[in-house]
Structure formats: structure tokens, C-alpha cells
Amino acid sequence: MGNMTVAQVITLKPSEKGRFRGVYAVADEQVKLDKNGKRYWILSLMDQTGSMEIRAWSSCEWLDQREVPEGVRLEPEEVPPLRGLSIGVIGTVREFNKALQPTADRIYLVSQEKYPPYDFVQRSPYPQEDLEERFNLLVGSCGDEVRGFLESVFQGPLRRDFFSYPAAVGNHHAYASGLLEHTVSVAEAAAALCGCYRVDRDVVVGGALLHDLGKLRAYRMSPLPEATLEGTVLDHIAMGYCMFEELADRYGLRDVLRLHLGHIILSHHGKKEFGSPVLPSTPEALIVSAADELDFQVFCCREGISALRDGQVISDFHKALQRRVWSGEISDSLGGEGGA
Ligand SMILES: [Fe+2]
Ligand SMILES: [Fe+2]
Incomplete structure (x- = not known):
């Protein structure tokens, strides 16, 4: 064996x-x-x-x-x-x-x-080079001002950690490079929505790439993904905003851009009961928040489908999604207990 x-x-x-x-x-x-x-x-x-x-x-x-x-x-x-x-x-x-x-x-x-x-350690199913290339393309697609700031943020040890950390220790993307995978998906989805609305694309892409910055302090790899004490008692939104303020100060980011990006970091969970101290108040913040939620839900949906047993087309109840998910196939029975 x-x-x-x-x-x-x-x-x-x-x-x-x-x-x-x-x-x-x-x-x-x-x-x-x-x-x-x-x-x-x-x-x-x-x-x-x-x-x-x-x-x-x-x-x-x-x-x-x-x-x-x-x-x-x-x-x-x-x-x-x-x-x-x-x-x-x-x-x-x-x-x-x-x-x-x-x-x-x-x-x-x-x-x-x-x-x-x-x-x-479990890793993102996507090849690391592909994720890094997608990240670099997103940064490179921004105008001089936002690109310059993003390049100043994502360098050295911060870049190394951002490219290897998990996005969570449970729930979603709880594996090495999960933060990069999640961030790239959110930023690409958010960038795609920019084509549908008249918004500042640089603010959307910059905000999406920075939205979970605080996870660099909320989690650590030791060597397995785990929550830090700070992460447990302060959470990544507050810590991400503090990190962003420091980085914006150091870079000398223009006030209006600083306010827009800071607002996206603080509001990205979309609701106060989900941990955001303010609600998304700009079209750009609404887009990032929607893309973040969508990425989480798609991840959970795929996870539910991949856990289906032989012949089962409807999953057991998925706690995070508060529903059962469907494989997309049709069978005579629902395959789960009590499903109808
Ligand atoms: Fe978040
Ligand atoms: Fe996120």
C-alpha cells in the first residue's frame, strides 16, 4: 500500500x-x-x-x-x-x-x-506563478498614481507574506497563497464590473488589492495557517486600515485617494454586523464589497459541490452559505436526507 x-x-x-x-x-x-x-x-x-x-x-x-x-x-x-x-x-x-x-x-x-x-501545508489549487502574474497585471493596469502606491506597498517582506498567506483559517481560502488567490479574484471581478458603471477603475482595483491587507497581521503561517492574538481581538479590517494609513503617510498619498481607498478597506464587509464600521458609500466601495462577497460565496459553492458523494447532486446543508448547493446535474432523487 x-x-x-x-x-x-x-x-x-x-x-x-x-x-x-x-x-x-x-x-x-x-x-x-x-x-x-x-x-x-x-x-x-x-x-x-x-x-x-x-x-x-x-x-x-x-x-x-x-x-x-x-x-x-x-x-x-x-x-x-x-x-x-x-x-x-x-x-x-x-x-x-x-x-x-x-x-x-x-x-x-x-x-x-x-x-x-x-x-x-495545503496550498491554493492555482499555480503560484499564474496568481503572481495576474496580480502584477492588475497592478500594471492602474494609472501612475495608484500603481506607484501599490508598488510601494507590495514589496519586500510584505510582498513575500502577501503572496504566501492564507485568506482565513476556516471558511474560505484557508491555505497557503489563499490571500493572493482571493485578492486576485476579487480585483478581477471588481475590475470587470467597472465596464458596466461609470466609476474610477483605479480606485476599484487599488481598493480591491488592498482590501484584506490586515490579514497579514490577523494570520500567520507557523508553519500552518493560524489566527494571531491581534487578529482575534482586533480583526483584519481595523488592522488593515492602520497599516494602510501608515503606508499612505510614508508614500505621501494624495488626500482624496487616501480617503477613497481607506473607505474601501473599512467598508468592504458591506454590513456593520459583518464587521465593517461603515457601509460602502461610493460606487467604487459597493463594487469591491460585492466582489468580495461574491468570491466568498462562489468558493463555498464550489467546496459544497466538490464534497458531493457518489450519485449525489444536491449537497448537505452548507452552514456558511445557509443553503444546499447543486452540482448542476439532474438526478431522480435529491440525494440528501429530508431534501424536497
Ligand atoms: Fe475582509
Ligand atoms: Fe476579502
């Missing part, structure tokens, strides 16, 4: 359910006690192809191979915190509640030098 990627494990058909093995990074762990008071784990595992949740019940064997290649057996109480580590897993995929549930039979603690966790 060769190693299997996460994408291979989660797309196993019920008829193929069986054993799997592989090395994955632990994105999250919950340690719980079963009804006999024994420890078990719910682990969120990832590799470059995706993420999956597995159970490690109290019967799971733990082998520490970090120092001794043949491994030292660990009791469940001796298992260290796993979050952020790469681990080896041999498991079985079982059917549970009509879904396939991967369960670990044996977990290996492996050398972090030999298997650096960063190598297992």
Missing part, C-alpha cells in the same frame, strides 16, 4: 473503503475522553491537496520514531501535543452516517527534520 494524499483518502468511494497510509500535518487536535475515561483524538490533518478529519480512538497504537527508527510504543497519556507537527498514519476508512470516516489504527511520531510540516 503506497502513501495516499488527503484528496485520495477523502474521495474514496464506499466500495473502495479500506486501509490508507500517509504522512500529514496536524492542523488542529481535540483530545477527548471516551465513556471508559480513555483518551481519544479528533485530528484535522492536511497535506498540499486538502484537509480531512480523522478519529484516533483509544485502541489506536502510538509509535514514537523520532529518536529510534524502529519506534518506541507510547501510552495514550504519553502522546505530546500534536498541533503543527507532521505525523505518519495507518488507518481505515469506515462508513459512518452515510459518510466515510477515516480512523487511525496506528500513528507514528516522525522526525520533523525529515518531514518538515511546511511541506504538508
Whole structure:
């Protein structure tokens, strides 16, 4: 049995359910006690192809191979915190509640030098060079003033981080280069809408490229995507506006442009209950906010469709979207419980 990627494990058909093995990074762990008071784990595992949740019940064997290649057996109480580590897993995929549930039979603690966790971080499905090229084209499409400012912002370590950070740690684009993928999609969608309305295209594109700047402080890769303390208690909109003000000061950005771009950053969530302190008050801000929401919804819709099981054309209820999504195919039954 060769190693299997996460994408291979989660797309196993019920008829193929069986054993799997592989090395994955632990994105999250919950340690719980079963009804006999024994420890078990719910682990969120990832590799470059995706993420999956597995159970490690109290019967799971733990082998520490970090120092001794043949491994030292660990009791469940001796298992260290796993979050952020790469681990080896041999498991079985079982059917549970009509879904396939991967369960670990044996977990290996492996050398972090030999298997650096960063190598297992899920990445944007789009090639990095394509995303960077699309980003550069958007910047290059702006007039001198906005282009000059954007070039002064997106350089050095900020550019490096912006090109590799996630756009979230849950919900959408929660993987390496997710921020770049999301930003490029929002800016391209917003730029396309400029052809339909009489608006300042440079403000729209500049605002779209800057709208989630605060995520550079709200998240970090360590090596897996996670929220920072600042991100949790201040959030990316307020932090993004502060960063923008500093950068605009340093560049000497003209007041009117500064107000328009600052307004887009603060208003881009579209509603106060979604975290924006002000509502979009210009056509340019309305366009960026609509493109941001659209990109989030399209992402969730695609995610819902990709999780469809064999023969299913309507998804289970998608919490973030507050609806079921449709594959676009037609079948005799809706394929989900209680759907009609
Ligand atoms: Fe945002
Ligand atoms: Fe966004």
C-alpha cells in the first residue's frame, strides 16, 4: 500500500473503503475522553491537496520514531501535543452516517527534520506563478498614481507574506497563497464590473488589492495557517486600515485617494454586523464589497459541490452559505436526507 494524499483518502468511494497510509500535518487536535475515561483524538490533518478529519480512538497504537527508527510504543497519556507537527498514519476508512470516516489504527511520531510540516501545508489549487502574474497585471493596469502606491506597498517582506498567506483559517481560502488567490479574484471581478458603471477603475482595483491587507497581521503561517492574538481581538479590517494609513503617510498619498481607498478597506464587509464600521458609500466601495462577497460565496459553492458523494447532486446543508448547493446535474432523487 503506497502513501495516499488527503484528496485520495477523502474521495474514496464506499466500495473502495479500506486501509490508507500517509504522512500529514496536524492542523488542529481535540483530545477527548471516551465513556471508559480513555483518551481519544479528533485530528484535522492536511497535506498540499486538502484537509480531512480523522478519529484516533483509544485502541489506536502510538509509535514514537523520532529518536529510534524502529519506534518506541507510547501510552495514550504519553502522546505530546500534536498541533503543527507532521505525523505518519495507518488507518481505515469506515462508513459512518452515510459518510466515510477515516480512523487511525496506528500513528507514528516522525522526525520533523525529515518531514518538515511546511511541506504538508495545503496550498491554493492555482499555480503560484499564474496568481503572481495576474496580480502584477492588475497592478500594471492602474494609472501612475495608484500603481506607484501599490508598488510601494507590495514589496519586500510584505510582498513575500502577501503572496504566501492564507485568506482565513476556516471558511474560505484557508491555505497557503489563499490571500493572493482571493485578492486576485476579487480585483478581477471588481475590475470587470467597472465596464458596466461609470466609476474610477483605479480606485476599484487599488481598493480591491488592498482590501484584506490586515490579514497579514490577523494570520500567520507557523508553519500552518493560524489566527494571531491581534487578529482575534482586533480583526483584519481595523488592522488593515492602520497599516494602510501608515503606508499612505510614508508614500505621501494624495488626500482624496487616501480617503477613497481607506473607505474601501473599512467598508468592504458591506454590513456593520459583518464587521465593517461603515457601509460602502461610493460606487467604487459597493463594487469591491460585492466582489468580495461574491468570491466568498462562489468558493463555498464550489467546496459544497466538490464534497458531493457518489450519485449525489444536491449537497448537505452548507452552514456558511445557509443553503444546499447543486452540482448542476439532474438526478431522480435529491440525494440528501429530508431534501424536497
Ligand atoms: Fe475582509
Ligand atoms: Fe476579502
